[in-house]
Amino acid sequence: MTQLINIIDRFIDFFYDFYCGIETRKNIELNQLNISSPDKINGRPYQGTRLRVFKKIMGKFSPFLPLENSIFLDVGCGKGRVLFMAKSWGFEQIWGIDFSPQLICDCKKNLGQFAKKQKNLNKRNRQKIKPILASASQFSSWNQVDIVYMYNPFDGNVLKKVMQSWEQQLATNKELYVIYVNPLRSYLFDLHPGAELLSSVRSWNSNNEALLYRFRSSSKFMIESSLE
Numbered sequence: 001m002t003q004l005i006n007i008i009d010r011f012i013d014f015f016y017d018f019y020c021g022i023e024t025r026k027n028i029e030l031n032q033l034n035i036s037s038p039d040k041i042n043g044r045p046y047q048g049t050r051l052r053v054f055k056k057i058m059g060k061f062s063p064f065l066p067l068e069n070s071i072f073l074d075v076g077c078g079k080g081r082v083l084f085m086a087k088s089w090g091f092e093q094i095w096g097i098d099f100s101p102q103l104i105c106d107c108k109k110n111l112g113q114f115a116k117k118q119k120n121l122n123k124r125n126r127q128k129i130k131p132i133l134a135s136a137s138q139f140s141s142w143n144q145v146d147i148v149y150m151y152n153p154f155d156g157n158v159l160k161k162v163m164q165s166w167e168q169q170l171a172t173n174k175e176l177y178v179i180y181v182n183p184l185r186s187y188l189f190d191l192h193p194g195a196e197l198l199s200s201v202r203s204w205n206s207n208n209e210a211l212l213y214r215f216r217s218s219s220k221f222m223i224e225s226s227l228e
């Protein structure tokens with residue numbers, strides 16, 4: 001059954017790329033890429049979120065999210081599939097960061113192709129989708145972001161640094177919604193006094209799930225490094 005679902009998913013993703021004129025399906029190992037960030041050893045390879053999975057996640061989590069007038073950020077956006085899929089959900093801006101110059105270049109090429117195919121994507125709308133070259137641990141605009149999407153981009157060492165940046169950068173009353181897909185380091189959220197689990201979704205494949213957290217800055221931030 002799982003194999004059949006995988007085949008169907010691959011077909012759907014093939015047609016999505018074809019329809020949008022993009023290439024986001026081919027997985028890439030990080031050792032095939034020139035990445036100068038020291039976080040490279042903690043990162044996970046490029047693999048796009050499946051279309052059906054994204055639809056399922058957004059279908060379940062969208063009632064909790066501030067969709068309009070908000071900035072959505074895919075952390076580790078790779079070739080940008082999530083940025084294009086997110087366009088249907090009415091966000092004011094859609095940003096993606098990745099630490100690989102080649103993946104950001106591929107993402108920009110895809111954006112050009114996507115804009116050509118989508119007749120309603122005028123220049124202004126196209127500028128709402130922004131691929132940015134940055135390591136998540138060095139990103140300095142978290143306070144502008146409302147919704148963070150992470151498809152398990154890195155290990156706990158980098159996630160801890162990222163959560164510390166949130167702690168330092170987010171204004172006191174700011175709320176950050178975090179969609180964490182394949183959440184292998186969810187214990188870091190469970191340990192954080194400012195993180196609240198709002199919802200979860202599972203089922204497209206028994207090994208996979210996605211969690212939705214609301215994160216608020218908390219002066220009590222403390223993560224036991226010994227747990228990693």
Ligand SMILES: C[S@@+](CC[C@H](N)C(=O)[O-])C[C@H]1O[C@@H](n2cnc3c(N)ncnc32)[C@H](O)[C@@H]1O
Pocket residue numbers: 039042043044045046047048049074075076077078079080081082097098099100103134135136137150151152153154158
């Ligand atoms: C599993 S892929 C997810 C791709 C995309 N988010 C999606 O769901 O279609 C993980 C991505 O995270 C990127 N990545 C890993 N560590 C990173 C870091 N510290 N900062 C920024 N990007 C990172 C990798 O280059 C890769 O493109």
